[in-house]
Amino acid sequence: MHEVAVIPGDGIGPEITEAAQRVVEAAGVAIRWHEVQAGEAARATSGEALPGAALATIRRLRVALKAPLLAGRRTGGITVTNEGGPRRYPSINSALRRELGLFVNVRPVRGFATLSGAYAAMDVIIFREITEDIYIGEEREPEPGCAEAVKRITRAATERLARFACEYALGRGRRLITAVHKANVLHLTDGLFLETVRRVVEARPPLEFSEEAVDAACYRLVKEPQRFDVLACPNQYGDILSDLAAGLVGSLGLAPGANLGAEAAMFEPVHGAAPDIAGRGIANPVAMVLSAVLLLEHLGEGAAAARIRRAVEAVLARGRVLTPDLGGSATTDELTAALCAALQSV
Numbered sequence: 076m077h078e079v080a081v082i083p084g085d086g087i088g089p090e091i092t093e094a095a096q097r098v099v100e101a102a103g104v105a106i107r108w109h110e111v112q113a114g115e116a117a118r119a120t121s122g123e124a125l126p127g128a129a130l131a132t133i134r135r136l137r138v139a140l141k142a143p144l145l146a147g148r149r150t151g152g153i154t155v156t157n158e159g160g161p162r163r164y165p166s167i168n169s170a171l172r173r174e175l176g177l178f179v180n181v182r183p184v185r186g187f188a189t190l191s192g193a194y195a196a197m198d199v200i201i202f203r204e205i206t207e208d209i210y211i212g213e214e215r216e217p218e219p220g221c222a223e224a225v226k227r228i229t230r231a232a233t234e235r236l237a238r239f240a241c242e243y244a245l246g247r248g249r250r251l252i253t254a255v256h257k258a259n260v261l262h263l264t265d266g267l268f269l270e271t272v273r274r275v276v277e278a279r280p281p282l283e284f285s286e287e288a289v290d291a292a293c294y295r296l297v298k299e300p301q302r303f304d305v306l307a308c309p310n311q312y313g314d315i316l317s318d319l320a321a322g323l324v325g326s327l328g329l330a331p332g333a334n335l336g337a338e339a340a341m342f343e344p345v346h347g348a349a350p351d352i353a354g355r356g357i358a359n360p361v362a363m364v365l366s367a368v369l370l371l372e373h374l375g376e377g378a379a380a381a382r383i384r385r386a387v388e389a390v391l392a393r394g395r396v397l398t399p400d401l402g403g404s405a406t407t408d409e410l411t412a413a414l415c416a417a418l419q420s421v
């Protein structure tokens with residue numbers, strides 16, 4: 076029996092979490108889920124968006140499935156007071172990732188037959204650095220009408236990301252690692268990122284290195300997605316490129332992710348809490364289900380993970396049970412039921 080922490084999250088979070096748990100159970104994997112409250116649910120009961128108990132449970136179990144959390148301007152930043160705090164973070168997601176020592180966000184984006192049209196063959200893995208860049212939250216307003224933010228890139232964090240991407244790529248038969256940057260304008264910060272990734276990748280044959288300015292990378296991803304294999308990105312470009320890539324294959328509701336570090340692993344979709352459709356039972360559960368697939372692979376349940384992936388591919392290719400974001404009219408519950416049924420025949 077595996078023991079896994081689960082954060083049901085905000086907005087559509089609880090709906091897609093329940094769906095993913097149902098699919099994992101239908102695949103026959105025994106998991107004891109330890110529910111952890113964070114976000115608005117935790118704020119309502121304990122007054123704290125990220126209670127120390129939530130962090131302690133995830134640290135103890137070392138693996139978590141996480142639904143999206145509201146992190147907009149309305150909720151403001153967050154202060155973690157427990158365990159040697161206070162430490163201030165710009166959002167609850169950055170707080171969770173930093174407090175758990177997670178440093179890389181792996182986001183595989185694959186096209187689906189039929190459903191993804193011209194992007195059916197797209198198959199990229201985005202590696203997003205998640206400890207620094209402009210998201211460190213060091214903003215200030217030196218005078219009214221003027222605001223500044225610090226963008227921090229370090230060689231150490233970039234090397235860690237690049238080495239991780241290399242190992243991951245080699246282990247999966249990938250060949251090409253493209254560094255995404257804007258070094259032509261940000262000579263010091265993105266220049267350091269670019270040259271660090273270049274050095275790490277070039278020392279690891281048979282891996283090949285290439286580079287692309289972030290604007291050109293967006294264009295090429297749309298026009299020639301097959302040119303890309305593995306993308307190594309600083310925090311912000313990785314954030315933006317992963318939503319773009321998800322949109323190209325059909326929906327944000329299709330793209331899963333893994334936040335990894337030395338001490339813990341936390342799996343979550345690329346998308347957010349989708350407050351515009353929350354509570355209506357029409358959220359696409361696939362990104363959360365595929366995040367659970369990445370979690371199962373991490374737990375050594377590769378066979379069950381592969382079966383769930385095949386079930387997702389079969390249901391999406393058939394095209395009969397699709398949620399509204401994919402052009403259909405099915406509910407979350409109906410798509411989840413179709414996935415569970417498909418598991419019996421894949």
Ligand code: NAI
Pocket residue numbers: 087091142143144145146147168327328343344345346347348349350351352357358359360362400
């Ligand atoms: P979002 O990703 O929540 O939504 C963008 C659009 O995609 C919306 O139209 C939404 O309905 C749609 N969408 C997203 N996931 C979907 C799904 N599974 N099925 C069907 N449609 C889906 O981004 P937005 O609106 O910018 O953010 C909403 C909230 O979520 C904000 O508070 C934001 O800070 C937070 N957020 C949290 C993340 C996390 O917890 N990792 C990541 C991104 C945003």
Ligand code: MG
Pocket residue numbers: 314315318345
């Ligand atoms: Mg994002």
